[in-house]
Amino acid sequence: MGMWACGPMKRWLALAVMTAALAMTAVAGGRGNAFGRLDSLIAVQPRIVAAKEARLDSLKAKLAVETTARGRYAAMRRLYEEYAAYQYDSAYAYVSGCISLAESMNDADLLNGSRLDLAHILSTACLIEQARHTLGQIDTTRLAPARLIQYHRTFTDLLIYQAEYMQGTRYAEDVVRELIDSRRRIVGLNVPHDDVNYLITLAECHADNRQTKQAIDLLAQLMQRYHSGQRIYSIITSTMSFHYQQMGDKDSQMQYLIKSAESDLEGCIRENTSLRMIADRLFDEGDIDRAYRYMRVAVDDANFYGTRLRNIQSSRIVPKILNAYQTKQERNHRNMLWLLGVISLIALLLVVGVIAIYQLLKRYRRLNEQKKAINEQLRQVNGRLEDTVGQLHESNALLQEREKLKEEYIARFLALSSKFIDRGEEQRKALYRLYRDRKTEDLVRELKSTHHGNENAQLFYENFDNAFLNIFPNFVDEVNKLLQEDGRIEVKQGKRLTTESRVLALIRIGITDNQSIANILRASLTTIYTYRSKLKARAIDKNSFETLVKGIDG
Secondary structure (H helix, E strand, C coil), rough: CCCCCCHHHHHHHHHHHHHHHHCCCCCCCCCCCHHHHHHHHHHHHHHHHHHHHHHHHHHHHHHHHHCCCHHHHHHHHHHHHHHCCCHHHHHHHHHHHHHHHHHHHHHHHHHHHHHHHHHHHHHCCCHHHHHHHHHHHHCHHHHHHHHHHHHHHHHHHHHHHHHHHHCCCCHHHHHHHHHHHHHHHHHHHCCCCHHHHHHHHHHHHHCCCHHHHHHHHHHHHHHCCCCCCCCCHHHHHHHHHHHHHHHHHHHHHHHHHHHHHHHHHHHCCCCCCHHHHHHHHHHHHHHHHHHHHHHHHHHHHHHHHHCHHHHHEEEEEEHHHHCCCCCCCCHHHHHHHHHHHHHHHHHHHHHHHHHHHHHHHHHHHHHHHHHHHHHHHHHHHHHHHHHHHHHHHHHHHHHHHHHHHHHHHHHHHHHHHHHHHHHHHHHHHHHHHHCCCCCCCHHHHHHHHHHHHHHHHHHHHEEEEEEEHHHHHCHHHHHHHHCHHHHHHCCCCCCCHHHHHHHHHHHCCCCHHHHHHHHHHHHHHHHHHHHHHHHHEEEECHHHHHHHCCCCCC
């Protein structure tokens, strides 16, 4: 896009040669991702261009079906607007068609508007005399305010393109001087002060008076009216970049150059300068790869648009970027050859290393076999140790169980003995009272009674049942698992152990002698023998029944 000049004479000369005057040093902080969106837009350019071409085809289709002169004029004018910053030849063809239609309709306003468009497109091609001649055909005294400011803005743009084209010649200063006068005339016009052309020119006048900050503030407000992708947005951000460069703010200068370039890419604007300026600055900063990539895009855009000016401007910096890029590629090639040599040496060392490793592996296998033999011996020893430890654990568990039984039985024995002592004392006192009161018959009857003996036996059984089941709560269930289904022990409600289950309980705690069992349970030897025989007969494994009972745990 064309940069609009906006400073005194020396500033406009600086604008014309901005590509040679960009700063060589960039502030590194905060710039890491500055080019992310720009790179993304370059990557999707084929899709953006395809959408642009589809839009142009649609407009051409509408033009083909238009039958009225005004309808065809509107369609051609729309196509000119699409091509104005996209492709010079097509833009020129359609604006020429607009002029012919306006003349045929004898519509002075449309004719003047089309001539202004033609003068603009001729200016972009640096056909300065032809553009001046076209503007000279317009009677400015008969222009409406909007057309009048458009006229002067078009003339100002013409001078900007002319100044860019003549940079480095002695004629450039004369053009810049004429440009400043043209800008001052616009500010003095009686036109709406909210017109974009007026506001941009007013910002330029601020810059003329060295009021660059006011110019930037005004352009920043104006920028809010537009969005990225519009040509006017690209122009405003590019101009702000120039003003920031004049202030020495290089970060902001690059920031707005990037905004302008993004807008050009997003709007498929091929008549541009921002990307080329970014490439030039990146080259000065040493970012050769990115500068080369951006310059290629800028050159492709200039070739596609098809005018001399942008190609001439690109040709001034393309050689140095291309030479630097080629130099870097050659250096990379030399580095690659050097790396190949290093890799070859490393490969040779790796071969030697592999041979050495192979020898070491053979030695390692022998050592490993010896190690396996030792490990097997250790495993066997460890297995024996584990067996020994297991036996120790079992012995310890048995000791703990016996200790638990001992403690439980001692506690029960003490409690039961205490009760028997208390009951004996009570019985002695009762018998003494009978003797003292001379109740001989009652005394004899009490001495003959077995009531107290039965009560003591019942108390003993209850304590034994509670103590045993407290230690072996699932004893009856475990015993029933050893018995056939029709011979299992059923404990009646209210009783904890039956006589036969008490026999088994005594066997469990190690009392296996029939006489001892009979004495404890106050039964005859025959009765105990009968109980044990019947239980064995009902067992699933008759030979190992009592041994299995002894092994019940819990």
